[in-house]
Structures are given as structure tokens and as C-alpha cells.
Amino acid sequence: MFGFGQLIAVLKKNPKKIIFTEGEDSRILEAASRLLASSFLHPILIGSEEKIATAAEDCGFNIRGAEIIDPGKYDRMDEMVERFCELRKSKGVTPEKARQILSQANYFGTMLVKMGVADALLGGATYSTADTVRPALQLIKTKPGNNIVSSCFILVRPRATGDNEVLAMADCAININPTEDELVEIAGEAAECAKIFGVEPQLAFLSYSTHGSGAGETVDKMRNAAMKASQKYPDLPIEGELQFDAAVSPRVARTKCPDSEVAGHANTFIFPDINSGNIGYKIAQRMGNFDAYGPILLGLNAPVNDLSRGCNASEVYSMAIITAALA
Ligand SMILES: CC(C)(COP(=O)(O)OP(=O)(O)OC[C@H]1O[C@@H](n2cnc3c(N)ncnc32)[C@H](O)[C@@H]1OP(=O)(O)O)[C@@H](O)C(=O)NCCC(=O)NCCS
Numbered sequence: 138m139f140g141f142g143q144l145i146a147v148l149k150k151n152p153k154k155i156i157f158t159e160g161e162d163s164r165i166l167e168a169a170s171r172l173l174a175s176s177f178l179h180p181i182l183i184g185s186e187e188k189i190a191t192a193a194e195d196c197g198f199n200i201r202g203a204e205i206i207d208p209g210k211y212d213r214m215d216e217m218v219e220r221f222c223e224l225r226k227s228k229g230v231t232p233e234k235a236r237q238i239l240s241q242a243n244y245f246g247t248m249l250v251k252m253g254v255a256d257a258l259l260g261g262a263t264y265s266t267a268d269t270v271r272p273a274l275q276l277i278k279t280k281p282g283n284n285i286v287s288s289c290f291i292l293v294r295p296r297a298t299g300d301n302e303v304l305a306m307a308d309c310a311i312n313i314n315p316t317e318d319e320l321v322e323i324a325g326e327a328a329e330c331a332k333i334f335g336v337e338p339q340l341a342f343l344s345y346s347t348h349g350s351g352a353g354e355t356v357d358k359m360r361n362a363a364m365k366a367s368q369k370y371p372d373l374p375i376e377g378e379l380q381f382d383a384a385v386s387p388r389v390a391r392t393k394c395p396d397s398e399v400a401g402h403a404n405t406f407i408f409p410d411i412n413s414g415n416i417g418y419k420i421a422q423r424m425g426n427f428d429a430y431g432p433i434l435l436g437l438n439a440p441v442n443d444l445s446r447g448c449n450a451s452e453v454y455s456m457a458i459i460t461a462a463l464a
Pocket of ligand 1: 266267268270271274275279284285286287309310311312313415432
């Protein structure tokens with residue numbers, strides 16, 4: 138079952154470079170100093186060299202060896218502007234406008250990933266989710282075969298037996314009201330992500346209804362999405378629509394849907410919309426004592442992840458490892 142040791146072992150074999158867009162933030166500096174003390178991840182801090190050095194000194198973090206890139210002094214800025222204009226040509230972006238946009242660390246850092254200077258990006262310690270995610274949607278874009286970028290949270294809780302219970306929940310952070318087809322794509326991506334964390338995915342399409350016990354548009358949406366997903370991914374165990382109790386409790390499952398293999402044992406949960414997903418993962422985190430990692434963005438051409446603005450240095454450190462391991 139999942140532990141960070143597995144992801145670190147992967148990175149040790151193939152160390153990655155990760156951009157931190159908020160290079161002067163004390164939580165980023167603390168996480169960077171921890172990463173620099175080992176050799177599996179190379180942090181690149183965006184910001185002014187002088188300000189970053191002063192902030193690190195003020196906080197007492199040793200960031201010797203960190204690469205710092207200042208958008209105002211970047212020697213490949215002309216090339217970056219040209220690539221940016223090319224990528225956004227359908228929007229008629231002028232070089233002057235591009236230069237202005239690229240002076241912002243979120244866009245600048247994302248272009249560094251696009252240009253191959255780094256493998257991955259972690260931002261959002263001060264930027265909002267939208268301001269971290271939008272540059273990735275516009276510049277990194279969805280990988281071939283995908284129509285949307287979505288997200289999932291990985292929830293981890295130690296068991297009394299010593300191993301970890303690991304669950305995946307999607308989409309709790311990006312798509313506000315996904316369609317049936319988008320839910321199918323979200324499910325496929327969430328299942329792949331769950332596998333990276335050692336989960337053998339068993340997917341439940343959640344609802345307030347179990348197999349027709351309730352009726353309504355969103356019930357139909359989840360039932361149809363589960364059916365389409367079963368057709369698209371015949372090797373994945375998928376059930377829906379299910380209430381959460383039927384999804385996780387073998388006793389309830391025996392009563393509400395006795396013929397289902399997944400019901401009672403689901404570990405990868407697909408929510409009908411962002412309200413239910415976001416509320417659901419936070420209930421697991423705050424009241425179920427799960428550690429929540431994410432949102433992990435799914436379906437992008439390169440890993441970009443978003444921190445919560447309330448994050449601490451330890452969460453930055455963990456998310457940096459997860460983000461880089463996905464590269
Ligand atoms: C993700 C999100 C920020 C995008 O919003 P936005 O930037 O206003 O979206 P826009 O419609 O202006 O689209 C911007 C670009 O991203 C693309 N895009 C938007 N959503 C996308 C998605 N889910 N997948 C792929 N591309 C997407 C658009 O096509 C557009 O591309 P273009 O500029 O090349 O035409 C928005 O869906 C959102 O706010 N989601 C909720 C975020 C949130 O608050 N989460 C809770 C806290 S974790």
C-alpha cells in the first residue's frame with residue numbers, strides 16, 4: 138500500500154526539476170530547504186534572487202543549491218515571448234501583452250515547464266486555484282485523447298494493522314458541473330491516478346440514490362455516466378449510481394444492491410459535481426482523520442498542481458514529491 142517512500146524511490150532513480158512559483162514564501166522556502174537536503178528533487182524558485190535570499194535568511198532556511206529564476210532577468214525571455222504568442226495566437230496576443238503576462242510568476246513558471254526547463258510545477262501558496270490552473274489549461278493543455286483537465290484528491294489514513302487505507306475522490310476541484318461524458322473521462326483519469334498510489338481502483342459513481350431508489354436529473358446523470366464508463370473501461374470494476382453508504386459498507390450494500398461486486402468495497406469515488414466532491418473530501422479529511430493530498434490535476438500534458446493557500450510547509454513538501462513523481 139502507498140507510502141511516500143515509494144514515490145521517493147521512483148524519483149531517486151530519475152530526479153526531476155520542479156518549479157515553485159512563489160519563491161519568496163516562507164512555506165515554499167522551508168519545503169525547498171528540505172528537498173535540497175536530499176537529492177531526488179531539484180527545486181527551481183521563481184522570483185527576485187535578492188528577495189528570495191533575504192526571505193530565506195530571515196526564516197533561517199538553507200536554500201543553497203536552489204536554482205532561482207527571476208522573470209525580470211531571464212535570458213531566454215525573447216524566446217519565451219515568441220513561444221507564448223504562438224501558443225495563444227488564436228487569442229491575438231501581442232508580444233507586448235505577452236511580456237506583461239509573463240512577468241507574472243504563474244504564467245512564467247508554466248512556460249518554463251512548457252519549454253522543458255522544468256518537469257513540473259507547484260503553485261497556489263498565494264495564488265488562487267483559478268490563477269494557478271488557468272495558465273496550465275491555456276499553455277500546457279490537455280494530453281492527446283483528453284477533452285478536459287480534471288482533478289482528484291488522494292486520501293490516506295493509517296490502519297490499525299500498520300498499513301495505509303488509501304482512497305481517491307474526483308473531481309473535487311476543477312469542473313463545476315461535469316456532463317456524463319466528462320464524468321466518464323474523470324473516472325478513467327482518477328482510476329489511473331489511484332493506481333499510482335497503490336490502489337486497485339473500484340469505482341463508485343455517487344448519488345443520493347442507489348440503483349433507482351431515488352429519482353432526478355442528477356441521478357440519471359450518474360447512472361448513465363457509470364454505464365458509459367463500464368463500456369469504455371471494461372477492465373475496471375465500476376458501479377453506479379450508488380449512495381455513499383452502499384459504496385463503502387458491505388452490510389448496507391448487501392441490502393441495497395446485493396449483486397454488486399463494487400458496492401461495499403469502493404475506493405475511488407466519482408462525485409456528481411464540485412460542490413459534493415469538495416465537501417465530501419473535506420469531511421473525510423476533517424472528520425475522518427484522512428490526510429488529503431491534492432488537488433492532483435489530471436489530463437494535462439505535464440504535471441502542474443495547486444496548493445491550498447492555507448497549506449503548511451509539510452504539505453508543500455508532500456505535494457512537491459507527488460507532483461514530480463507524476464512527471
Ligand atoms: C478551472 C477554472 C479555474 C477555469 O476557469 P476559467 O479560467 O475562468 O475558465 P475559462 O472558461 O475562462 O477558460 C480558460 C481556458 O481554459 C480552458 N479550460 C477551462 N476549463 C477547462 C477544463 N476543465 N479542462 C481543459 N481546459 C479548460 C478553456 O478552454 C480556456 O482555454 P482558452 O483560453 O485557450 O480558450 C474553473 O473551472 C474554476 O474556477 N473551477 C473551480 C475552481 C475552484 O474554485 N476550486 C475549488 C477550490 S480547490
